[in-house]
Amino acid sequence: MRYPFYIAGSMFPSIALPGLQKAANRYVICPFYHAVSDKPLPHISPLYRHRTEQEFRADMEWLTEHFEPIRWSDIDRYEKAKKPAFCLTFDDGLKEFYTIVAPVLEEKKIPCVCFLNSAFMDNRDLMFRYKEALAKQQIDWQHFLENEQPYMTYAQVRELQERGFEFGSHSMNHPHFYKLSLNEQLNEAIGCEKELEKHIHLPHRLFSFPFGQEYLDPVAIKVHSGTHELVFGTANMRPGGGNLVNRIAMDGTGFSARAVITGEYLREIAHQRLHD
Ligand SMILES: [Zn+2]
Numbered sequence: 724m725r726y727p728f729y730i731a732g733s734m735f736p737s738i739a740l741p742g743l744q745k746a747a748n749r750y751v752i753c754p755f756y757h758a759v760s761d762k763p764l765p766h767i768s769p770l771y772r773h774r775t776e777q778e779f780r781a782d783m784e785w786l787t788e789h790f791e792p793i794r795w796s797d798i799d800r801y802e803k804a805k806k807p808a809f810c811l812t813f814d815d816g817l818k819e820f821y822t823i824v825a826p827v828l829e830e831k832k833i834p835c836v837c838f839l840n841s842a843f844m845d846n847r848d849l850m851f852r853y854k855e856a857l858a859k860q861q862i863d864w865q866h867f868l869e870n871e872q873p874y875m876t877y878a879q880v881r882e883l884q885e886r887g888f889e890f891g892s893h894s895m896n897h898p899h900f901y902k903l904s905l906n907e908q909l910n911e912a913i914g915c916e917k918e919l920e921k922h923i924h925l926p927h928r929l930f931s932f933p934f935g936q937e938y939l940d941p942v943a944i945k946v947h948s949g950t951h952e953l954v955f956g957t958a959n960m961r962p963g964g965g966n967l968v969n970r971i972a973m974d975g976t977g978f979s980a981r982a983v984i985t986g987e988y989l990r991e992i993a994h995q996r997l998h999d
Contacts (some may be wrong), residue, residue, distance in 0.1 A: 724867060724990075725767075725963050725976070725986070725990070728986035728987065728990040728993075729880045729931070729976065729978040729982045729983055729986035729991050730982075730986075731976060731983065731985075731986060731989055732773045732978070732982040732983065732984070732985035732986025732987070732988070732989060733979070733985070733986070734979070735985045735989070736758045737785075737789060737981060738971075738987075740985065740988070741776075743808075743985065743988040743989070743992065744805075744807060744988065746988075747803055747879075747960065747988050747989070747991045747995065748761075749802075749960050749991060750801060750802055750805045750806060750807050750808065750973060751793070751798050751802045751806075751807075751808045751809070751810065751958065752790065752802075752809050752810075752965065752984060752987075753806075753809065753810045753811075753880065753955070753968055753969065753970040753971065754782075754809060754812075754971045754973045754980065754983075754984070755810060755811070755812045755813060755814060755893035755931075755955070755957075755970040755971070755972060755973060756773075756811075756813050756814075756824075756973050756974055757771075757773065757777070757813065757815050757974050758773040758774075758815075758817045758819045758820075759773060759774045759775070759776055759778075759779040759812050759815060759819050759823045759824050760773060760775070760776075760819050760916075761776055761777075761828075763870040764819075764854050764873075765828050765856070765860060765862055765867065765871075766849070766853035766857055766867065766871075766873055767817075767853070767854075767855060767856070769856040769859060769860070770852060770853075770856050770919075771974050771975040772974065772975055772976060772977060773974050774973070776823055776827070777825050777928070778894050778979070779823075779824070780827055781980070782973065782979065782980035783827060783831050783833060783980075784829070784831075784917050784982050785811050785979065785980045786811075786980055787831060787833065789807060789820075789961065790807045790808050790809040791806065791807065791808040791809070791935070792808070792809060792810075792811065792830065792831075792834060793808040793809070793810055793833070793834070794810070794831040794889075795810050795812075795889075795929065795953055795968075796832045796916065797810075797838055797932055798810050798953075798968060804873070806971075808948070810836075810968075811828070811833055811834070811835045811836075812835060812837070812869065812931065813836075813837045813838070813930055814837075814838045814839070814893055814933075815836060815839075815840065815842065815843075815850070815874075815879075815893065815897070816837060816838070816839035816840060816843065816874055816875050816893070816994075817873060817875070818872060818873055818874055818875050818879075819872060820837050820875060820883075821879045821883065822874050825883055825886065825888060828984060829886065829887075834887070834888075834889070835888055835889070836888075836889045836890065836891050836929055837880075837888060837889075837890055837891075838864075838890070838891045838892065838893035838898065838929075838930075838931040838955070839875075839880070839890055839891070839892060839893055839919060840894060840895060840897045840915065841892070841895045841914070841915040841918035841919050842894050842895045842896045842897075843874045843897075844875070844876070844877055844880075844917075844918075844919070844922070845872060845877055845949070846868055846872045846873065846876070847870070848868070848896075849864050849867070849868050849873070850897045850899070851896075852936065853873070854896075858991055864980070871963060875924050876922060877922040880923055881922075882924075884923065884924070888992075889927070889929070890919070890923065891925070891927070891928075891929030891930055891931060891932075891955075892911055892912060892915040892916045892919060892923065892925075892930050892931075893915065893930070893931050893933055894911040894915050894932075894933045895911050895914050895915045895918065896911065897934075898911060898933065898935040898938070899934055899935065899938075900932060900936075900939055900943070901939055902932070905942070905943050905946060907938075907949075908943060908947070909946065909950070911985075912930055912932075912947060912950070913950065916928065916930075917999070927952050927953075928950070928952045928953070929951065929952060929953050929954075930947060930950075930951045930954045930955070931954070931955035931970075932947070932954065932955070932956055932957070934957075935956055935957030935958070936954075936956040936957065936967070937956070937957065938959070938960055944967065945965070946958075948966050948967050950966050950968070952966065953966050953968060954966060954967050955967075955968050955969075956963060956968070956969045956970065957969065957970055957972060959971045959972075959987050959990065959991070959993070960988065960990070960991040971983065971984065971987050
């Protein structure tokens with residue numbers, strides 16, 4: 724149900740944004756991405772459409788024009804002050820965050836948190852969905868992992884930390900949490916942090932749910948929230964409650980940031996009118 728809103732969003736002039744923000748009573752948005760690349764990525768392209776560098780730059784230009792780039796710790800303050808702002812995050816710790824994304828964000832002075840899966844750091848393993856995508860193309864995943872090195876290394880992450888980027892955990896193996904017991908979920912979430920902390924310093928406990936939190940038991944969401952400073956979900960512009968912040972998926976469609984964000988404002992307003 725995203726597309727009709729994004730088509731409508733692409734037709735709305737940006738000048739209408741303040742009116743939409745007022746109508747939705749939402750001022751801080753949290754867009755998130757996974758990968759940015761100019762060439763097709765064999766492990767990702769069969770699963771979803773990622774941005775090219777030029778598309779990503781255009782997104783950042785539109786966002787910074789209409790929203791102030793802020794750090795996660797400022798979300799509440801800006802929302803309460805009704806000041807339009809965006810808090811950017813990336814998931815999955817892919818190497819393009821180091822090679823393509825970080826330099827663009829530095830140039831545009833946009834802070835960002837990147838969420839890592841401990842099992843894949845230093846290219847020791849590959850997410851199961853990437854393995855499936857490669858298998859369909861008859862590509863040997865171990866060979867691919869060794870040759871392409873699709874993830875960041877700890878050395879790169881440490882360098883990015885020195886350059887001001889922040890990192891959080893995204894579970895050890897990126898499983899579907901709804902298929903796991905609460906204990907198994909906690910083992911994945913906390914185990915990831917423990918493993919990451921052997922290699923990098925994590926001054927804050929930030930977590931993003933692998934595959935989002937929408938199919939999780941509210942009790943499980945509460946427990947994860949309780950063990951972290953801030954947790955990030957994927958229910959777009961819906962209020963998270965407590966220390967859960969929802970994010971808007973920017974990958975997956977060819978729609979621009981303007982179309983997606985404006986469309987999500989329209990969707991949120993429609994949702995509030997129908998349900999709240
Ligand atoms: Zn992920």
